[in-house]
Amino acid sequence: MRYNRLAKYLLLAGLMFFVVSVFLKIGYYFEPKIDRHTPIDEELYKVVSPSTYKYILNQPSACEHNPYLVLMVPVAPGDAASREAVRNTWGQRDLVPNLKIIKLFFVGVLEGEEGEKSETAIAEENLNHGDIVMMDFLDSYRNLTVKTMMMMNWIAINCQSASYAMKIDADIFLNIYYLINFLPFPATNNYITGSVINDGMPRRAENSKWYLSKDIYPDSTFPPYVSGAAYVFSTDLAAKISLVSRFVRPIPLEDVYVGLCLKILGVRPVYGRGMFWLRNLFEVRHLNYNRCTFAKLIIITDFSPTELLKIWPDFQKNHTC
Ligand SMILES: *[C@@H]1O[C@H](CO)[C@@H](O)[C@H](O)[C@H]1NC(C)=O
Numbered sequence: 001m002r003y004n005r006l007a008k009y010l011l012l013a014g015l016m017f018f019v020v021s022v023f024l025k026i027g028y029y030f031e032p033k034i035d036r037h038t039p040i041d042e043e044l045y046k047v048v049s050p051s052t053y054k055y056i057l058n059q060p061s062a063c064e065h066n067p068y069l070v071l072m073v074p075v076a077p078g079d080a081a082s083r084e085a086v087r088n089t090w091g092q093r094d095l096v097p098n099l100k101i102i103k104l105f106f107v108g109v110l111e112g113e114e115g116e117k118s119e120t121a122i123a124e125e126n127l128n129h130g131d132i133v134m135m136d137f138l139d140s141y142r143n144l145t146v147k148t149m150m151m152m153n154w155i156a157i158n159c160q161s162a163s164y165a166m167k168i169d170a171d172i173f174l175n176i177y178y179l180i181n182f183l184p185f186p187a188t189n190n191y192i193t194g195s196v197i198n199d200g201m202p203r204r205a206e207n208s209k210w211y212l213s214k215d216i217y218p219d220s221t222f223p224p225y226v227s228g229a230a231y232v233f234s235t236d237l238a239a240k241i242s243l244v245s246r247f248v249r250p251i252p253l254e255d256v257y258v259g260l261c262l263k264i265l266g267v268r269p270v271y272g273r274g275m276f277w278l279r280n281l282f283e284v285r286h287l288n289y290n291r292c293t294f295a296k297l298i299i300i301t302d303f304s305p306t307e308l309l310k311i312w313p314d315f316q317k318n319h320t321c
Pocket residue numbers: 136137138139140141142143146
């Protein structure tokens with residue numbers, strides 16, 4: 001009798017687990033109701049508007065062979081070491097058989113003499129690799145929102161034919177093999193996944209790195225958003241996010257900004273979880289390298305270029321557990 005009841009509970013638990021995992025994987029979408037929103041002030045919109053900035057370097061034909069996935073890596077102009085590490089690790093060509101994946105670096109400019117020097121160096125680096133997009137906005141931490149919106153616009157203009165785009169920082173370990181298996185195939189529209197933050201709120205302490213004044217952001221909570229370290233989205237979203245940025249006041253937190261755009265679009269970010277145990281696959285913290293642990297995750301953060309280069313050969317040889 002008691003075993004019978006236990007079996008029923010187990011069955012019920014299994015059923016609930018199934019329903020929850022299906023729900024988390026699919027998310028739910030609403031039709032955008034853009035007409036309810038009022039455009040922001042023209043001067044404010046200029047900050048994130050693509051027409052404000054000019055290309056210094058561009059790769060307009062990067063997507064001519066219809067890649068499946070575009071990796072977009074924001075990086076500081078002077079950080080050649082990180083770019084080289086990405087090129088020689090997860091950003092290599094032909095890592096996944098029969099699937100075209102490309103990567104591009106996105107940089108802004110620096111001021112003064114340092115800026116001129118870095119522009120010359122980057123132009124030369126780009127001659128060798130052809131993988132850098134440079135625009136004439138000041139490359140600073142608080143301008144990451146500008147950079148992100150330039151990446152969205154770049155995809156919207158040049159790469160609608162790709163299925164997915166991923167925004168990923170250069171100091172991240174990316175298990176590209178797991179990512180490819182994880183993404184819904186064929187691609188669905190209005191899809192964005194990563195490490196979802198549902199309970200974010202603005203920091204009001206002026207000395208905080210993430211400080212937001214009440215003037216800039218009066219609400220006391222953030223809508224659900226994906227952590228900016230790395231997130232993946234279907235390319236249709238790039239143009240949609242770019243479009244609704246007319247209605248969202250720029251804030252210096254790029255991932256929250258994308259979340260605010262998604263809210264207007266009625267798109268709910270999907271938590272990147274594994275099939276079993278619903279484990280978070282986008283690990284936004286550092287872990288020491290272990291092939292078996294890394295094989296079961298999509299990203300792990302906080303790696304120096306040297307560390308990435310050191311662990312990658314072992315992982316590439318045998319990325320299973
Ligand atoms: C962002 O970039 C613009 C354009 O280069 C520049 O005028 C502005 O000062 C930058 N803002 C910050 C906070 O760095």
